[in-house]
Amino acid sequence: MTPDAVGLTAKEAERVRQLCGREPNDLEWGLFGALWSEHCSYKSSKRVLAWLPKEGPQVVAGPGGNAGVVRLDDRMEVAFKVESHNHPSYVEPVQGAATGVGGIIRDIVAMGARPIALMDSLRFGLEGNGQRLRDGVVAGIGGYGNAIGVPTVGGEVYYGPGYAKNPLVNVLCVGVRQSKDAIVGASGARPGQMVYLLGQATGRDGIHGASLLASRDFSADDQDMRPTVQVGDPYTGKLLMEATLAAIETGGVAAVQDLGAAGLVSASSELAVQSQVGLELHLDQVPCRESAMSGYEIMMSETQERMLLVLNSAHGGEALAAISQWGLNATPIGRVTASGRYVLYFGEREVANLEASWLVDGCPLTPAGKDLVAPAFKPMRPSPGSMEEGVEEGFDAGALMAIASDPDCRERRPIFQRYDSMIQTATVWGPDHEVSVLTVDGSPWGLALAVSGIGRWAAVDAYAGGAAAVSVVVSRLATQGAVALGLTDGLNAGNPDKPEVKQAFEQMVLGIRDAARALDVPVTGGNVSFHNETDGAAIWPTPVIGGVGRHFHPTAPVADSLNRPDVTLLLINPALSPSLGGSVWERQHGVLTAYPRVRLSDLAHTVTWLGTAVSDVDADIRAVRAVADGGLWLALVKMWLASAPSVGMTVTLEAVHAMPRLLSEEAGQFLAAVATTRVEATLLQLQSNAIGCLVVGQGHDGDYLELQVGRPSRWTRRWSRSQMRAAWQSWEGDSGGSGTP
Amino acid sequence: MTQFRLRMAVTLKPEVLDPAGQATQQVVHERGFPEVSELRIGKVVDIAMHAHSAEDALAKARRLGNEFLANPVLERFEVWVQSDET
Amino acid sequence: MKPKVAVIRFPGSNCDRDTVQAFQSLGAETTILAYDREDLEDATHVVLPGGFSYGDYLRAGALAAHAPIMQALVDAISRGAIEVLGICNGFQILCERGILPGALFANVSGQFRCSWEWVEVLTPPARWPGFRRGMRFRLPIAHADGAYRIGHSDREALWAQGSVFLRYVDPDGQETGEYNPNGSWEAIAGISEGPVMGLMPHPERAMQPWLGSKDGRLFLSLWLQEVPQ
Known part of the structure; x- marks a missing residue:
């Protein structure tokens, strides 16, 4: 075997020889190839990710482990990762998405936490086989999550041309554990302890999945290098989850690591490095599903539903008994040593002898850019046909309805109805809200969860897109008065060897960093996916951010819709000069200019104020939503459609730039409906906190939404609820047969 | 033209994990069929079509299998003629 | 006699914890019984919970129907010693075992569906007089195989025996006879025969107003024949 064949560059191969002090054998080359792949080594991103803030008094475990962990209260902790x-x-699509769900669930379980929620962030193309991929992915997510019994409580789906051949499937899993439990993860193994492999027998599934599939671009002639596709088995996954948690509960587990990309080699070397120990593994002891598997295949296999456990001598027997209660067997495959060496045997024969740290930390990293300040904002000239050239005054009712029915904006019920969102009976707010709210057993407090990452916003100015994703997530948590405890980042981009991709990636991370700092939330872990590029066409850089917030009254969420019409509609922290950059409107009109920079300090102010205001009887905020895709307009539409039939709204705006005001997607703006009797006091509060605010309308008891532009109004339009519903739920007439959006 | 009746068996490739077969095998094992050493689950598709000859019918059915009925990433298929009716 | 509720856990059950919690919140003594037992301990009430027993591979509920504990259940039913409730996958298992008539087919949409539904008591079961005709409950469903089907020859008997217990009604609670989230024959959501009741909706998920409904409290209380709390 040559270094080239396992995906190593000449420089990397040289480094391997240097570390080993000899020519590695074929198996060893293979191990390096897998772990030094982009997917496993993070070689192009590690130095960039180091920029992100990761500290906070609530942080129990930061990046680097299977998942970040934050403290919810004195007793309960939350593990989460995308x-x-x-x-x-x-x-x-079906098995790919299913195994993705299984993988992130195992990461959470490996932290000793019981998974309580899933959220997913999906991207597809609109043309071609986009719908087939989407149907398959949705079936895969549902098929796995529904069966294993973890509710899918929210998510998002967006579309763009680059995603047609590079669909994105990012899954966030959240779990809870009691603080008193010993910290479980990969770092507790001690010399003399036995190493066990638990779960599904090993087959030739997905060999090279990490090093080749996820670490290269696709091209048309890649069909033949496809490995055996891993098949998700939620049934075994459920048994594995319960068995692992039961084993941990006995106190007999010293360390856990799930098997994911690059299977056993990745899990075991990672565990050795984190525990700072040596390992001796006997590959012939690994239970195999197929006959005559080589040591190389056993180390590389990506067979799903497997977990690596190290048991301690005190309670290891109890752990094994707990595992067998769930009908699974744990097979001893090796032991922990003090030597620091990572030694593999096949029968009597030593087949590899390395140091685990060479595999895990030895890969030469790509230097990060030195420019740690936000790139200058480059406003672009409005293109012909853009809003600034078009409707300067008044509004275009047809364009507004086109926004409400756009695939990026319309209701996602046909997707989320295929997910069990209620199992575990803790879902107070599920996927029909923009922020999910869950109760947590054992805590008076609960969780607010949100996920966002709009590639369109990062397409031109990745810095702005990164900052906006964080801003939207924190804003959504703020609508619940929830305290943001931590963020997880799923960063998706093209080929990092291309300077423009690398630069955009770095700017995206800088945007995330600046927003996370300004809003005082640590980033406790995540995932980077490069090479989302087929035949040279890359995706928009897509920063999927998930956020976990402490909800102080989870059984009574702050409403996002109205039961009574006696309200005044406020746009809090409105855009100073509303821009359509990166908006749905622009995409519909065939242009894409830079998304506006979020005013982070204004947002931080607003978030602080909302934290108390949403539960302040004096402010009497009846409903609130964060503005995001589709702008103020979509926030109004969604608030109205979710409201009681006896509630109508009249929206009144200045004539000039009414359309940008309605459709700007600048994050950090909030639509709030405040009791009209209290609105003067609320406006005073805002003023004294130096938070900007516009009165944009009133509730009324007619069952319609009216838009009045100009004062006195020069243009008006009224929509009935059924008209608006037809637009927002326009998937009903679409796609035939499968009933998907 | 003759009407041919064909049967296609779509099965997972042998190297692909079959969770359904595995779970079923485990249960039949425990419930009185210990001699069953392998059990894999697939689909049977019955097809009737007009064709000039059995070869012609098979060729069409193979195209059908490749393009629609089997997922080439996970599955393979066999097809054979059950009967012909003139 | 105070009820002793046993929730059977099959490999792949995933509503077992929710179901135990729901009964405990009603004050009922509730335990979990493993599928491989051959007795029911001293349970007076047995619940087969929702989930994906054996992954729902082969057919939903088909493999669990042959679990060792099922023979004990059949025996206890024939002795009249027990009352049984099958929820979702539990209903599927009861049908697969032949304890309840009919079968649950794939939803006509071909897709899993999780949604809030209204169900209405069509025929009050003789065993549970607390359920009155026309009584409505708002309960969630979450299943891929919930379309109730029964052979032509058995349909008359189903009506004659008063087994058609629950049916879906439209979102406004109106009895249209047409509203049907999964394509069940006659929009049937649940069946009862003698001491056995099965339904696709999940009463154990409707125990608190903030979860969307607390109608499940009434439902499970009536099944326990206790005064609703």
């Missing part, structure tokens, strides 16, 4: 399964989902 992970991508983009490339496998393009090859085989």
